[in-house]
Structures are given as structure tokens and as C-alpha cells.
Amino acid sequence: MKNTVVTIRQAKEQGEKLTMLTAYDYSMAKLIDEAGINMILVGDSLGMVMLGYEDTLSVTMEDMIHHTRAVARGASDALVVADMPFMSYQTSVYDAVCNAGRLMKEGRAQAVKLEGGREFAEHIRAITKASIPVVAHLGLTPQSLNAFGGFKVQGKSEEAARKLVEDAKAVEKAGAVAVVLECVPAKLAKLITKQLHIPAIGIGAGADCDGQVLVYQDMLAMFGGFKPKFVKQFAQIGTMMKEAFANYREEVAAGTFPAAEHTFKIEDEVIEKLY
Numbered sequence: 287m288k289n290t291v292v293t294i295r296q297a298k299e300q301g302e303k304l305t306m307l308t309a310y311d312y313s314m315a316k317l318i319d320e321a322g323i324n325m326i327l328v329g330d331s332l333g334m335v336m337l338g339y340e341d342t343l344s345v346t347m348e349d350m351i352h353h354t355r356a357v358a359r360g361a362s363d364a365l366v367v368a369d370m371p372f373m374s375y376q377t378s379v380y381d382a383v384c385n386a387g388r389l390m391k392e393g394r395a396q397a398v399k400l401e402g403g404r405e406f407a408e409h410i411r412a413i414t415k416a417s418i419p420v421v422a423h424l425g426l427t428p429q430s431l432n433a434f435g436g437f438k439v440q441g442k443s444e445e446a447a448r449k450l451v452e453d454a455k456a457v458e459k460a461g462a463v464a465v466v467l468e469c470v471p472a473k474l475a476k477l478i479t480k481q482l483h484i485p486a487i488g489i490g491a492g493a494d495c496d497g498q499v500l501v502y503q504d505m506l507a508m509f510g511g512f513k514p515k516f517v518k519q520f521a522q523i524g525t526m527m528k529e530a531f532a533n534y535r536e537e538v539a540a541g542t543f544p545a546a547e548h549t550f551k552i553e554d555e556v557i558e559k560l561y
């Protein structure tokens with residue numbers, strides 16, 4: 287069944303948990319889609335896990351469009367959500383609408399995600415008015431890394447927790463179709479989830495959110511040595527890949543690959559004429 291902004295809202299109303307994973311290319315999107323995951327996020331995490339930057343700040347609109355197009359070709363049932371990269375919406379409401387439009391028109395996304403709460407309510411309202419569904423991202427918002435002074439759990443003090451609750455209500459009021467809560471204490475995420483009519487998708491926000499999102503390299507143990515506290519490694523694909531690459535290297539060196547079954551034949555008489 288095709289996932290849409292309507293079906294994800296219905297899932298919340300019916301108490302069905304939602305799943306979201308990141309993808310950045312066609313083949314991974316196809317595998318995730320075939321596994322029945324509800325939403326694929328083309329996250330600006332691509333800057334770190336695909337392009338090797340130390341944070342997400344250098345990701346461009348061109349990067350996002352290029353990867354979103356590939357993902358959209360691989361996703362038939364999953365709802366494709368594309369991240370608005372740093373400085374593609376912060377500069378003005380006009381920029382926000384134009385760049386959200388590019389992600390839909392050129393990238394073939396079905397929704398866009400942007401980081402921020404009430405300070406971006408006007409942007410969310412304007413993008414929504416252009417018939418583009420918006421997912422808001424609250425809590426640890428990686429594009430604000432320098433303002434936060436590092437990657438830290440958000441909303442721990444009464445003031446910060448109150449601000450998060452109010453931000454969540456403000457983005458819902460502005461028209462957001464869902465909200466991502468990143469690195470928010472579980473009890474606070476539960477309270478926010480209960481107060482919203484739109485789905486709250488958690489990452490490091492506990493089990494009481496309406497759904498969960500993970501970066502696929504994290505959940506497959508494919509990315510570096512660092513494992514955030516909130517990540518569960520569902521498979522050790524990184525180790526399996528390294529073993530396969532090493533086996534390939536050894537078999538090529540030993541001359542056991544390619545074997546006869548990997549080889550194309552030609553009649554001996556044709557070859558003899560060439561000597």
C-alpha cells in the first residue's frame with residue numbers, strides 16, 4: 287500500500303507504529319521499500335555518511351536533489367521525505383518555498399523536512415500553502431550544531447522542555463504533517479507525542495513516539511567506530527562487507543576468481559586463427 291501524508295496520520299489515529307529509515311540511493315531505497323518501511327528520509331546526514339563531511343552544514347541543494355531523485359526511483363510504496371539543507375530555508379520564507387519546490391519538482395520528493403520550531407512557523411505555513419507537506423525536526427537539530435556547542439540531548443531543563451512542547455504545537459499549528467524528535471528525554475517525547483494530532487517520529491526519544499527513524503548505516507553497523515546511545519545495530523553488515531572485500535582480494539590474488547562459470551567461451555578454432 288502506498289504511504290501518504292493521509293495514511294501516516296491515520297496510523298497515528300489507529301495507534302499503529304510508523305517506521306522511517308534514511309536512504310540516499312536507488313538500490314538501498316528499493317530494499318527499504320520492499321521491507322515495508324513506511325517512510326524513507328533522504329537526510330542531510332548524507333553529508334556525513336555518504337560524502338564524508340564532519341557535519342551536515344556543507345550539504346547543498348544540488349546534493350539533496352541528486353540523491354532524492356535516485357531514492358524516489360527506488361521507492362514505490364514508502365513516502366519519500368527530503369531534508370532541506372542548511373541555508374536553503376533559514377534565509378527567507380521565499381527561499382524556503384522555492385527550495386522546497388525544487389526538492390519536489392526536481393528531486394521528486396513527496397514531503398520536505400526542515401529543522402526548527404516556532405521561529406520557522408511562517409516558513410512551514412508558506413511551504414504548506416504551496417501544497418508541499420512539511421515534516422518539522424525538533425530537539426537535537428544537527429544544523430544548529432555550532433549554536434548548541436555540540437551534539438547534546440535537548441529539553442532537559444523545565445524551560446527547555448516547555449519550549450520543545452510549545453515548538454511542537456507551533457509547527458503542528460503551522461501545518462506540519464509530522465515531527466521528528468531527536469535526542470529528547472523519553473518522558474518528554476511521550477508527553478509531546480500525546481499532545482499532538484500529527485505523528486511524532488523519534489530518534490533517541492524513546493518508545494512512546496508514534497514511530498521511529500534511524501540512519502541505515504548506524505542500524506547496519508556500517509559507519510565508523512562511533513555508536514550513538516540510541517542506535518541499535520540490527521545487523522553487522524560493515525563486518526560482512528569487509529570480509530567479502532578481503533575474500534575477493536584473496537581469490538583474485540590466488541587466481542581462483544574468476545572461475546570457469548564466470549567466464550565467456552569462444553570456439554578454439556577461432557582463437558587458433560589468431561596465433
Ligand code: KIV
Binds near residue numbers: 308327329330423501
Ligand atoms: O539527516 C538525517 O538523517 C536526519 C535523521 C537523523 C532524523 O535528520
